[in-house]
Amino acid sequence: MNGFLQIVRRDLHLAMRQGMDSLMVVAFFVIAVVLFPFGVGPESNILARIAPGVIWVAALLSSMLSLERLFQADYEDGSLELLALQPVALEITVMAKVTVHWLTTGLPLIVAAPLLAVLMNLPDDGFVPLMIALALGTPALSLIGAIGAALILGSRRGGILLSLLVLPLYIPVLIFGVSAVDAVIGGFSARPQLLILSGLLVAALPLCPWAGAAAVRQGIE
Amino acid sequence: MNGFLQIVRRDLHLAMRQGMDSLMVVAFFVIAVVLFPFGVGPESNILARIAPGVIWVAALLSSMLSLERLFQADYEDGSLELLALQPVALEITVMAKVTVHWLTTGLPLIVAAPLLAVLMNLPDDGFVPLMIALALGTPALSLIGAIGAALILGSRRGGILLSLLVLPLYIPVLIFGVSAVDAVIGGFSARPQLLILSGLLVAALPLCPWAGAAAVRQGIE
Amino acid sequence: MPHFTGTDLVCFRGERTVFTDLDFALAPGDALVLRGPNGSGKSSLLRVMAGLSQPLAGTVTWDKEAIAEDPEAHNHRLHYIGHADPVKPVLTVTENLNFWISLRLEGGVDDAIKAALGRLGISHLADVPGRFLSAGQKRRVNLARIVAAPVPLWLLDEPHTALDQAAMDNLDDAIAGHRDGGGMVVMSSHAMAAPEDAQTIDLGHFQERAH
Amino acid sequence: MPHFTGTDLVCFRGERTVFTDLDFALAPGDALVLRGPNGSGKSSLLRVMAGLSQPLAGTVTWDKEAIAEDPEAHNHRLHYIGHADPVKPVLTVTENLNFWISLRLEGGVDDAIKAALGRLGISHLADVPGRFLSAGQKRRVNLARIVAAPVPLWLLDEPHTALDQAAMDNLDDAIAGHRDGGGMVVMSSHAMAAPEDAQTIDLGHFQERAH
Amino acid sequence: MFHRFANPTRFLRFAAVIQPWIAAITVALIGSGLYLGLFNSPADYQQGETVRIMYVHVPSAWMALFCYSAMAGACAIALIWKHPLAELSAKATAPIGAGFTFLALVTGSLWGKPMWGTWWVWDARLTSMLVLLFLYLGYMALNNAFDDPARGAKSSSILALVGFVNVPIIKFSVDWWNTLHQPASVVKMTGPAIHASMLAPLLLIGVGFTTYYLWVMLIRIRYEVTANKIRTLQRRQAATGESQA
Amino acid sequence: MTGLSEFLDMGGYGHFIWPSYAVVAVVMVGLLIISRRELGTALRDLDALDAPEAPEAEQ
Ligand code: HEM
Ligand SMILES: Nc1ncnc2c1ncn2[C@@H]1O[C@H](COP(=O)(O)OP(=O)(O)OP(=O)(O)O)[C@@H](O)[C@H]1O
């Protein structure tokens, strides 16, 4: 536990010092969403109809783009192999990094989401389920993405390769995240969708750090 | 001219040998578009309504993601500073690299677009203007993006920073690209929009290599 | 009395055999120096010893127990220095060290850091951000990391790189002190610098066989 | 008779002054060796000479014309070798060289490459992809690039790095041949190797003043 | 040794002298503007009391545009004449400009809800303002993305200029885009001719915001200069150890 | 009393007008304070860097 907290503290410290990281993710999130009114036109009813989907897709893309650097910096300067040699299980290390990734990207996304919902004319009913679904879904995205981020260590083309690995795995989160919001807007309960999202998260929680640690071991070998 | 052709030949050669690059961009393009039926649901009229916008946004994102490596590989192995010292104006070199970027990503996107249009239920009328608009718009995207790709050389966070720089600059292309398709679907002529797109391209053609070369000079200093 | 040994090690990297049938045995206080030209496998052997990569055949044991059995326990007892010096440019030297050392020590981290910086002659760098350090200074920070938290086994991959004479002397002192306390050292080295009483393995002779 | 000179050069990098009031003057056939410890500004000076970075003050001239006036003309007459060796891993040695040399020669590219590979003793590598080259071999490919297309000015940043004795001799021959033909050479060097009749600039003494 | 350009001592002395004056003028201008705007001006006959939002909204919007122009101008000077103070003032301007852009957006939204019935419409002016915010953010992000601050300053200067070219294009294209899709925009923003009792607070606050900008910019430039000095000292600290050893 | 509450109510639009003034105040004053604080810490760091050089030189 001490090891976990130490790594979280250090990575948060680094994120703070390097500054702007979270801000950049949020900015990308907002820009990606804003592209859609430009793309589909400003009619508010259409925008409202596609709002949950667009916000979720933008969240996937932001999470994915910010994942590229999850292990990269530590890999390049040799910290990663040193981390693997510390008396902390590599799974814990991966979990700590995922936690920091979520704190610095997922959380800001959740905070920014209501703003985007306003811009996209999302019906008022949709706000609460959107936030809850994002709160359950973004940790799952960070967890799943960590595997991809570890797999691309040392490859020639980072970003785009990562997107191909990770986006297909994100689709279940996308489907249930959106349909939770749609359900409430349509007058139904979002309980089943939110339960499934929780299920995905609970399943990812042990699996992804384990797979991520295995991928990191390959990467630094 | 000889210098331009030599650089184009070499970069195409490299792209060919390294393989997969174009394929990966197209794959991302397809995945990004396919996320939307998952995101907004499968109703074909809604999909048809948002099809041009979604296809264009996906094209922007693919172009942006593939830009990250435009100068990066040459920067890392020292080729870029050597290129700046050849008896070829750096503007020409940038132009050559942009040309290859468009040939290896823009062109495949245009080829893949009809497929996506089918997936998204785009009305038949829209196919031709979509292709023409992409043919005029994607070179402009490559040109504008080259500035961003040069600006981030040596920076701490590649991909997401690039998106923040480049996406706002892409917006005019997006607007007119989409409205060209919408106009034809709505029964109007797309001439004005296509003229403006050509205008953007013609304006970008001298300006962007010049600004890109200035940015590269900063980057290798 | 812990013993650190390897038997019949075979290492295969990047589609070629780097070394075969390699043995070593270290008792407390021993030093082992790896020699050989570029690409002969010094780093590869050190990584096998650290458990960073698995040998194709053979076992590395600590006190007769294979290290692969319990990698975490092995991590507890070793320090490794690789080709790169992981010093974060945005953190000060103390902040950089503080992280690595708090993973190993329960308390007294600050004092340990101060003492280690002093031993490597870089006390004046304590509050300087990593980005201002030269290659040699970074290397010394990395060495301070291993001096600060005592463990029985040091694996050092060309620790003398980028060091000037004064720093080399500091390092040699640190190694001697570590061995006096019963520690073991394995290090690769191009330079002549090596403790006189050290064992040596020359990996150069595998090269002819490998090609 | 072309002359290559610099007057009152001041260089500022990464927020600090690297050197001030530096002068040099080269006539055809001359060689200039830059010396000084790490970070003293050897590479910086070579980059200023190449036109890759602008001096904060002072001018570099070729035949009394400032090189900043017409950078492309300056590029025409110089070859530069930096810290990195740009050899693409997926292209063969010949393909790698072919690109750089066709930018400079109109015809006879293939013959020029063959001759240059021969002079650097790496004819046997002509069809080997870059990814299989060792550091020293890459450096020799990079040297073959400058040997193949003759220009009056060579700017070499530690050209001896990673070379073994035979390759160093090849390089020294190439430099001698270049100078006999009226060419000029500026090179930085840690090693002793330097032509006897060369001018020297020691950048070490700027360090105290810079602080 | 400081280089003569890198040591704008004279500027710092000048800044220290005028800073309290600027501060006083700013407080006085904004204070009197607020007084006039809140207590001494009539409600608009069409927009009612909500017109009072104008006194902060419109100056913020002006400042958002003004700061970007100032920033781009400074960047041009920095690139052409390589004057380090120009680089520093551009860097100091960006967060202030981004702040005003943000304020224009928020106060506009708060005005839009009672006037248009919605927080946001994809109107040309609003949308181009949003893009302007991203240009500011991109500039700041690029400026901070390098370990060597000099690199960040140069690269972001180029970006600011490219963005400046883009501002009118965006404005113009967004106008087009809007009229293409929905002919009648939701609301026309051209209000009635402004009465003097409303113009006075507007202008007072507008000028007050400008002096506020100068005030904060001076502080931020002083900060940047100090940070430069700190880095130089730290580097020297690292280097002296090298020579001792 | 009614004068004040009437003034605060702003003809029913108080909850749009006051938040806009509030956000302007928060952002402008906040930016000012942050900038001053940054300058303050930087000046203090500078003093700290200048000062301890003397005792170290004595060693
Ligand atoms: C988020 C929403 C809004 C944004 C981003 C916005 C943006 C702007 C900008 C950029 C300007 C300055 C134009 C210039 O100086 O050329 C401006 C001025 C102005 N805005 Fe807004 N605005 C918004 C909402 C509103 C609303 C709801 C109203 C009133 C119904 C309004 C009324 C005005 C007025 C009266 C001016 C001054 C007109 C002029 O000088 O031409 N704005 N706004
Ligand atoms: N990451 C890698 N991928 C593939 N092959 C590798 C890798 N690293 C090393 N090798 C191969 O393993 C061999 C041994 O390399 P190693 O790094 O152990 O040598 P070394 O003795 O440490 O050399 P040096 O003195 O250059 O550090 C090399 O010849 C190389 O072919």
Ligand SMILES: Nc1ncnc2c1ncn2[C@@H]1O[C@H](COP(=O)(O)OP(=O)(O)OP(=O)(O)O)[C@@H](O)[C@H]1O
């Ligand atoms: N990319 C850079 N960014 C910022 N500062 C730099 C950069 N490169 C060099 N410097 C600074 O310029 C100084 C001179 O560096 P330069 O590379 O010219 O030295 P050098 O003599 O070539 O050293 P070496 O022997 O290590 O190659 C260094 O002390 C460093 O502080």
Ligand SMILES: [Mg+2]
């Ligand atoms: Mg090695």
Ligand SMILES: [Mg+2]
């Ligand atoms: Mg050098």
